[in-house]
Amino acid sequence: MAILHTAMSEIKFLSIRFRAFAQATEIEERVLAAMKFASGTEEVNVTATTGHFGNPITVFETELLKAGQIKNFLGRLAEAHIPENLIGQEEERVDEECAFHFRLDKQKAYLEELALASGRDVIDVRLKVGVYPARREAAVAAIKEWLAD
Template sequence: MQAHHVRISTFIHATEDEDKVLEALSTFIPGEIDDEDVNFEVVSTEGYFGNPIKVVTAEIKRSKAVRAFLKHLKSLLTEDDVDYILEHLDEKVDEDGTLYIRFDKQKAYLGEAEVAEGEDVIKVMVKVKAFPMRKESVVKAVEEWLAG
């Protein structure tokens, strides 16, 4: 599977240690990707009840780094995670060709990647390259990537 870019994001709540959340996020960024190939952004905002929240986003655009990311991401997935993603693939790919996978933030801090659907997650968004650029083509590309 090829991709245009990857975006990883999560929230840092006021009750959380920012360094620990950033460490959890780093679980998804392989060591061979150069720091300059990852664009980090931290934006402070407010939650629904006025509580302070930070939104952290890491974006990888350079094709070599994106390939390294995809290889790393695939290596993190368990057989159960792959089965779950394949089972729900139609919901995980949008009409614009983006694959969305959510991971448990607490497990990521421990260096584990576990697919999760809760609120306290790290979201991985992969803008897949497919031709023609239709949802069906993207779904097929993801299926082949996960099966390979």
């Protein structure tokens, strides 16, 4: 768990999960490199699976649980101006499990740049917000305050 202190607010992120898919036409090593860059960790789980039509799909997943890892990632997000581009979208990006979702551009991550995705070639990012009691409304309020700082 990491507690992010800003000028006005304090928010706890319990974990950050990353997930990306590689279709048969993609070079898996590039997707792995994009995941490692985006998450800031070398520890990425790779699972081979099959799509609905029998097509091979590779799933890449990792999770940040240590406070230092989480703070590092949040700092990199801020440097890339990503939080300010999410302002006003809190309601639609926080789920009932108090997780805040957004997508990073997988191609740009491969080129070592963090950017929000506008297409379908993405790295899904899920920030688990630590609010007590664990209610969606409290998570939305915490995210709004974090993004405003």
